Amino acid sequence: MRTLAIETSCDDTSLAIVNNNNWSFEVEKILAYSQISEHQKFWWVVPELASRLHSEKIIALLQTIGLDEIPNVDFISVTTQPGLPWSLVVWKTVWYELWAFYNKEVVPIHHILWHMFSILLERKLEDIEFPLVILTASWWHNDIYVVEEENNKINTFPAEFPNFSFAGFSVTKVWHTLDDAAWECFDKVSRMLGWPYPWGVWISQKAAQWKANPNVNFKRIFLSHDKFEFSFSWMKSQVTFLLEKLNKENIPLDEQMVCDIAYDFQEAVVEVMAKKLLHAWEVYWAKTLWLAWWVSANNRLCEYIQQLLEKKHIKTPFLTPIKKVYSTDNWAMIGLVWLLSKRN
Numbered sequence: 001m002r003t004l005a006i007e008t009s010c011d012d013t014s015l016a017i018v019n020n021n022n023w024s025f026e027v028e029k030i031l032a033y034s035q036i037s038e039h040q041k042f043w044w045v046v047p048e049l050a051s052r053l054h055s056e057k058i059i060a061l062l063q064t065i066g067l068d069e070i071p072n073v074d075f076i077s078v079t080t081q082p083g084l085p086w087s088l089v090v091w092k093t094v095w096y097e098l099w100a101f102y103n104k105e106v107v108p109i110h111h112i113l114w115h116m117f118s119i120l121l122e123r124k125l126e127d128i129e130f131p132l133v134i135l136t137a138s139w140w141h142n143d144i145y146v147v148e149e150e151n152n153k154i155n156t157f158p159a160e161f162p163n164f165s166f167a168g169f170s171v172t173k174v175w176h177t178l179d180d181a182a183w184e185c186f187d188k189v190s191r192m193l194g195w196p197y198p199w200g201v202w203i204s205q206k207a208a209q210w211k212a213n214p215n216v217n218f219k220r221i222f223l224s225h226d227k228f229e230f231s232f233s234w235m236k237s238q239v240t241f242l243l244e245k246l247n248k249e250n251i252p253l254d255e256q257m258v259c260d261i262a263y264d265f266q267e268a269v270v271e272v273m274a275k276k277l278l279h280a281w282e283v284y285w286a287k288t289l290w291l292a293w294w295v296s297a298n299n300r301l302c303e304y305i306q307q308l309l310e311k312k313h314i315k316t317p318f319l320t321p322i323k324k325v326y327s328t329d330n331w332a333m334i335g336l337v338w339l340l341s342k343r344n
Contacts, residue, residue, distance in 0.1 A: 001339055002028075003107075004065075004073045008054045008090045009083025011035040011045045015061050017069060020339040023125040030325075031065050033057040043191075051086035058094055070102050077337070080108040109337050112136070115293045116145060116171070121336055122322045125343075129287035129317070130169075131155060135277045137295030142177035142230040144276065146284045155284050167343040174280060175228030182269055183294050185232040189239050189265055193258050203262045204298055210263030211256060216242065218268040228276050232269060239265060266300055274305045281316060289318045296320045297327035 007014040014032040018025060035053050039045050062070075070076075076098055078091045095106045116134055131148040146155060148170045155172075157163065162173040180188075186203050195202045218238050223231055239261065246253060273295070281289055289309075295301060302320055309318060321327050 001342060002073045003075050003077045003339060004070060004104075006058075006076065006078045006091050006094065008058065008087050009079045010087060011039060011050050013054045013057045013061060013090075015058075015065050017065065017073065018121075018336055018339060020342070023343075025120050025122065025125075025336050025339060027121060029065050029069070031061050033061060045084075047084045047086060050084055051090060054087050054090040055093075058090060062094070070098065070104065073104065075107050076104050077107045077109050080110070107341075112141065116147075117337055117340060118292050118321050118326045119290050119319050120340065121326050123319075125340075128319075131284060131286050132288035132290055133277065133280045133284055133286040134290040134292055135273065135280075136293045137182045137273065137291070137301075141293070142181045142232075142273070144174050144176075144228045144280050146172045146174055146280070146286070148172075167340045174284070175230075175276075177230040177232070178223075179231050179233040180236065182230070182232055182273060185235050185269065186266075186295075188236055189262075192236075192239055192243060193253075193261065201297075203266055204300060206259045206262035207266045207300065208263075209256075209259040211260060213257070213260035213264075215246070215251065215257075216260045216264045218242075218264050220268050220271050222272055222275070228280055230272065230276065232272075235265065235268060238268075266298075270298070270301045270304045273301060274308055277305065278308055278312075278314075281314075287316060289316055291318070291320045292327070294327055297324050 002017060002019040005014075005016045005018055012032050012034055014030075016030040017028040019028060020026075033053070035045075035050060038049060038053060042049075076095065078095060080088065080091075098104055099106060115136055119134075120128070130152065131146055131154060134145040134147060136143045136145065146157075148155065150165060150168050150170050153170060157172050157174070164171055190202050193206075218235065221231055221234050223229055242261065243253065246257070251257070277289060277291070280286070289305070291302065291305065305318055308314075309316065
């Protein structure tokens with residue numbers, strides 16, 4: 001089975017052709033136009049600009065990926081929610097054109113669902129052991145999910161936990177962020193330290209140049225060690241208070257101080273996320289750990305989780321997306337979810 005996947009939900013215009021070869025999910029072609037340089041001028045993603053750029057670029061991307069490929073796909077899959085409303089209108093327009101000319105059915109795919117299963121791109125489903133615990137971490141979301149095979153459940157969850165079935169799996173959300181998510185916090189702290197959009201990656205780059213600094217020591221916000229809720233708004237407040245303190249004491253916010261703040265801030269966020277994930281592993285008897293969405297591209301978070309597993313002598317496989325691009329809002333994952341849905 002092959003699908004042409006289209007993604008226009010935010011600030012990337014993206015296309016891919018994905019196939020399912022004996023439940024091994026392969027990306028045949030992948031193309032994208034990134035709008036980052038256009039939005040940098042405004043320090044944010046501008047919705048009107050995003051939709052206009054999608055409109056300008058998507059036909060050229062379709063031509064590049066090959067119009068002769070479209071008759072050979074089984075379906076067209078698109079992300080339909082959530083996203084910027086006018087950007088989502090672009091895929092609707094393109095869908096109508098492709099349906100009218102090629103008579104191809106379009107399958108809607110939910111944004112969050114395809115991030116959850118991004119780990120399967122370029123992997124075989126048969127190699128994954130269940131149940132598994134997934135930490136999804138994006139600009140809006142920090143959630144922990146438990147995924148079990150419908151016919152082989154071993155966990156019992158409280159009735160108030162959201163649950164849904166997909167592709168023969170039972171998916172249960174065991175907790176979520178109470179306020180700011182991790183990537184949102186990364187972005188806002190980067191802005192406080194004077195860096196333009198996009199901000200999150202910059203924190204990691206600066207953190208790599210840190211030196212021990214007695215003026216920088218952030219508290220780790222666990223809320224509760226027995227539950228999985230996240231709260232990162234206080235992390236922003238700690239950075240704000242520190243900057244005010246430095247200003248009052250006439251301590252310069254020089255390049256080294258910025259690096260030291262970035263390091264300890266990142267460590268504080270990473271430690272909380274990693275330990276919450278491992279606690280969920282213990283509680284729900286997980287045989288696999290997954291990390292998905294934008295923060296899965298953070299090398300320090302991946303490294304910290306791996307170090308915790310080694311320290312505790314835990315042999316459970318820890319998986320992240322095969323390629324960094326699969327951690328972002330991308331088009332290949334949309335196709336994967338459609339193919340995976342045929343497992344039923």
